[in-house]
Structures are given as C-alpha cells and as structure tokens.
Amino acid sequence: MATTVHEPPKLERRPATSGSNGGFRDMLPAGGLPRTAQQYAPPPASTGIWVVLAAIGMSFAALTSALVVRKGGSTDWRHFTLPSVLYFNTLLLIASSVTLEISRKRVAAFMGVGRVGEKPLRWLYLTLALGLAFVAGQYIAWRQLNAQGLYLATNPASSFFYVFTAAHALHLIGGLGGLLRVIMKLNNSSLRKTTMDATSRYWHFMDVLWVYLLLLLWMKL
C-alpha cells in the first residue's frame, strides 16, 4: 500500500481580529496614542437629543397604534372635518423651522467671526413668535371644535384629536423653553454650538412630527 507522506498544512499565524495594530488589540494602536472616545464621539448633547427624540417618537408611535386599534374595532367612529386653521398653523410651524435654520447660520457666523453687526437674535425671536402663534392657533382649533360640540369625550375620534394635538403642543412648549434658553445664552455670550444644534434638531423634529400627525388625523379622523 503506497502511502504518501504529506507535509502538515502550513497554518498562518493571523491575528484573530482585524485590529489596526495587527491583532494586538491590547495595548496601544499602531499610531502609539490611545484614542479618546471624546475625540471621535459626537458631543453628548448631540447624542442626547437623538435619545430624547427616539423616546418621543416611541410615545407617539404607541398613540398611533392605539388610534388604529381603537378605530378598527369600533362601531362608534364618527368622522369630522379638521378645522381649517390647522393647515394655517402647519404653515406657521414650517416657517418657524425655516427661520430657525436662518438664525442657526447667523449664530454660527456671529459666534465664529465675532462681527458685531449681525443680529441673529432677530431670527430667533421670530422663530419663537411663530411657535407661540402655532400654539395659539391650536387653541383656536380646539375652540372651533368645541363650538361644533366636539369635546374630549364626545366620541373616540375627537378624543384622539385632543390627545394627539395636546401631546404635541406640550412637547412644542418644551421646545419654546429651549429656544428661550438659547436666546438667554446668546445674550450673555455663553451659547455653545452643541446647545444651538440640539435645540434646533428638537424643533425640526416637532415640525416633522406635526406634519405626520396632521396627515394621520386627516386620514383617520
């Protein structure tokens, strides 16, 4: 019987992982300097605001599914027409997002270059005013529904209308508080870019959330 003696297979010593320092994940990377998470990580305010928005998103998702289930299983759903002031309010809110973006760029220019002539505050106040006008407009919408005899407990459609709009308005008022804080900090020159960015991200989310809610309410209610 012929046997062939084979060489044992050559095993390459490869590092178990593809670390940047050839597999010695222990110790220091190839450049010799331990990296700081803080050099590569976004500022905490930025991560933090995404966390907050995720939670708020989940809450409204829960309410959405409650609406879908409640509508699907009921015999007492009464459709009603959304008050038309809501569409005007939507335009106000979208405008406020635009003014906020303008003010963000103005603030960046102001803080970066230090030119005294620029007035980023004007645009911030405008955003604040538009936000307040939106809340006032929502209140008008509620009064209009009241005039039609539609209150919180009148029928399930109206219940959800009030719950959704009130929840959104409360979060928006929180956003107004954030804007006020930004204005105050800008006034005593202690505004950080991260604060401005986080606040505007929150505000834009409220805007997008409102557009989603309007579509949802228009389709379902």
Next chain:
Amino acid sequence: MHDTAHAAHQAPTSFIRKHVFSLDHKVIGKQYYGLALAAVLIGMFLSWLMRIHLGWTNFAIPGLHLLSANGAPGDVMTPEYYLQLMTMHGTIMVFFVLTTAPFAAFGNYFLPIQVGAEDMPFPRFNMMSFWVTLTAFIVLLASFFVSDGPTLGGWTQYAPLSAVGAVAGPGEGTGVVLWAASIGIFCIGQLLGSLNFITTTLDMRTKGMSLWRLPMTTWAWFITSVMGLTAFAVLMPACILLILDHVAGTSFFVASNTVINDQLQPHAGGSTLLWQHLFWFFGHPEVYIAIVPGMGIVSHVLITNMRRPMLSHRTLVYSFGALAVLSYMVYGHHMFVSGMNPVSSLVFSFPTLIITIPSTIVVLIWLGSLYGSKLRINTASLFSLGFISMFIAGGVSGFFLAQPSLDIMLHATYFVVGHFHMVMGVAAMFGIFAGTYFWFPKMYGRMMNETLGKIHFWITFVGTYCIFMPFHYLGLAGNIRRYQAFVVDYMQPLIPVHRFITIAALTTGAAQLIFIFNLFYSRFKGEVAPANPWEATSLEWSTPSSPPPFDNFGGKLPVVYHDPYQYGIDGSTGDYVMQDSPEQIKTVRDEA
C-alpha cells in the same frame, strides 16, 4: 478637538448639595439604592400579609385594621383587600425594586466610573430622575391612605375593570388614578436616567476605552437603558389614556354594553385588548430590564472570582443584545388566552421559543466558564451562582408557558407565579445581593462581614427554593392565582402546601434582617477594605480612594490599555492586570 461638554460641576460644599440635591452620580446611585431598600421592605411586608391570609384565611393579623379599617375589619382582611395588597406588592417590587436597584442604583454609581468619566453628561437630569422616581413612589404609597384604598387590579391593571371607575370595586376609582399617575411619573424618571446612561456609554469613555473594552456590567446597563427608553415611552401614553378614561369620560379601553356590578357602563366602543397590547409591549421588555443588569453583575463578579475571562466575551454581549431585540417580539405570550386571534398566538409563541436561545447561550457560557475554574468562594460569588441556579430553575418553566396549547391550562395559575418569581424576582434579587457584597468595599471603604453574608446566602437560597418551587406543583394542580382563599373542593388539599410556603416565606423574610444588619453595621464598623479587595481589573477599582473622590479619579482620568478581564497573567500585582495599567503583557486570549 471639540469642547468636551462633560460634567464640570464643582464639588458641593453644603450638606443639602452633598447629600440631598446632589448632582454627583454616586450620591444619586446611593439614593436609588435607599429607595429600593425601603421599597423591598414594604413589598416583602405586603407579601407576608398575603401569605398569612392564604395559609390561614380567617386569621386576624393583629393591627391590620390600623392599615385599613375598611379592608380589614376585625383584623381579618377582606377578599378585596387581599387583591389590593397583591397589586401594591407587584407594582412596588417590579418598578421600585427590580427596575431601580440593579439598573438605576448600581448603574448610576458605577457606569461613569467603569467608562472612566468624571460624571454623567447631564447631571441635573440625573438628579431630577431620582427625585421624580421618589415622587412616583410617594404618589403610589399615597393610594394606601385614600378612602377606599389602593387599586386592586394587579400590577397589570387590565381593562375594563381598571378603566370604569369606583363601580368596579374598592380602590378602582382614585386608587387607579393614583397608580396610573405614579407609573406615568416613574416613566419620566426612567427616561431621564436612560438618557444619561446612553450618552455616558457612547460619548464619555476615557482614552483607550473602546466599546469592546467595556466590562460586562457596562454593556448590560447600556443595553438595558436602550430597552428602557423604548419601553417606558410606550407605557406613559398608555397610563395617560387610562387616566383620561377615568377623569375625562373617554372610552379608550371600555367596550360598549359593559355591565359591571349590574350597572351598564356609559362607555362605548373602546378596546379592552388595546390596554393589554400597550401594557405588554412595555411589560415584556420590562422583565428583561429587570434581569439583564443582574446578568451583567453576575458575569462581572464571576469573572473576577474565577480569575479568568468567560469563554467568549463578545458572544455574551451579543446575546444580551439579542435578548433586548427579541424582547419586543414576544409580548403577546402574556395574551395567549385573552381572546386575540389564535394565529397571533403562533406568531408570538415562535419568537418566545427563539428567545430561549440567547438566554441559554448566556447560561451555557457561564457554566462552561465555571467548569474547571478555581472559583473563589465569597458571598458575592455565592449569590452569583445562586442567580444562575434561580435563572435556570425559573427559566425552564418558561418553555412550557411559551406554548399556547399548554398555556391554556397554565395561564393564571400558580405555575406562572412560580415562573416569574424565580426567574425574575429572586434571580434579580440575588444579582442585587451579589452587587452589594461585591461593591460595598468600593462604596464605603469597608468590607461586609463574610460569615453573616454566607449565612444570609444559604438561608435565602434554600428558603426561596422552598417558597417558589411548590408554586409550580400548585399551578399544575389547578391552583388559580390571585385568589385570596381556596374554598373550591379541589383546592382544599393544597392548603397545607400554602401553609408550608408561608412558613418558608416568613423565615426567609426574617433572614433578610441579617443582611440589613450587615449592611448598616459594616457601614460603620466593618473591617477597613484595601483598595482592590477582589483583585479586580475594571476601572472602578483604580479610583484613588474608597469611596471614590468627587470626580472619581482625583483629577486625572485613567488611560485604558487592556481588555476588561485580563486574569491569569503574571502581572506585577498578581495574576491579573488592571485595565489602566501601563504594563505590557501577552493577552489571555485574542477576542474571537
């Protein structure tokens, strides 16, 4: 390099700022621990009252009328009062003990230290989270003192009984509103806490601390906080809708033509099942929120005492992550007999069986790593072994409950009660005990008494088996849960079992006094602890003092050079190398 916006709050000087309204994550962690301790004593006391009544239904418990004149005339509790006690027991234990102690208490204290940070990035939100949680606790306890007492609907508060108001029984009016308000407030506290945990883990790690160099406990807290963020954000609107059904006359959860106590309810068109969907979408991740930090603590403690890492660090972390993701897909297994479409039961049963896979992987890694190790036996490692025992014993009954065909017989029996008490209640408690005995030297600079600790462990371990194993037998024999007395003929022979359980419960409860004594005695008179009594490697053991200074590291943040569990190596200090030690070593094993 951007301006690191990490917590740069100054060291406090006044008593109020140091110990009451503190921004320091360590003080906040201890405050949470104190809250959990108070809650567990109250919850345990309520369980004693329940157990005495179950064993001896007409027994007059001396003084009970002082707690409730309506609920216990002549010191004998009414059936409704039993349910009220049961509801408060469950609510207090699940929310204010199991979610608070392993996650909020230990996590707040040790997460920033283990990642090498000075504090959390949002210390004022952190402080707020504790005071909000305490407010929730006070609101909940207040329901004991309203006219007809706390709600009796169980910690699950199923509609329609929870939504129709006082007509449904004592405590179903104001009691439910207080319950829902308390839980809604609790959700806010947890969301603030999760915000801090997530941002700390992602953005505040010190030099060299990559994600894979984080210890198991940090991974566990991070994964738990992501679950908490999404789960509590769903419970809060559910509680708000429940409150509206009570105070505003809406009908989210009450169907038409509901007759309760011979009275036709005015609500119409609501969905009782909707409450269950919303609640359990939160409720199932909640039980993993209760257990995953304990799994992290147990892994951490065992590795330190085995003097070698687990078989695979990454697999453990991935399994925790898999548990978190799958936990959202299984919630319907609490609703198999609720009347929902049976096809939905199949859809939920399948992931429920799948979720046993990561749980089993975790247990097998623990057991496989323990095999052949020379585990150092101390109270912390004993409680860790006890955790594994409880998790397995309680977990296997889950396989049965996961199948709708079997659940039809077992749902709402003591089988379920035995399952969740062992796998979640006792196991998480053991995790809390393990963490306490392990980290006490770091928190207070003193060791807890080992002899007392071991006595505490053995009585508790044997005692909890004596209490909860018979529950499975009772359930199989048909013993329905949430009944205050067993007058039906087929349940009569089970009463001696209940009496045995009651005696075991009272004995085990009394043994916890040993722990309480040990805790407070050691705080002041315990043997002074060395800097690193367990010869552990993670960053909390490299703080300059025990307890750590205000900014954790005395002004000089550590630099991390090593993976978290370099044991079994010839280091300059022994058979281990600390994470921030600049020694060059050959790693124990390359991470696979």
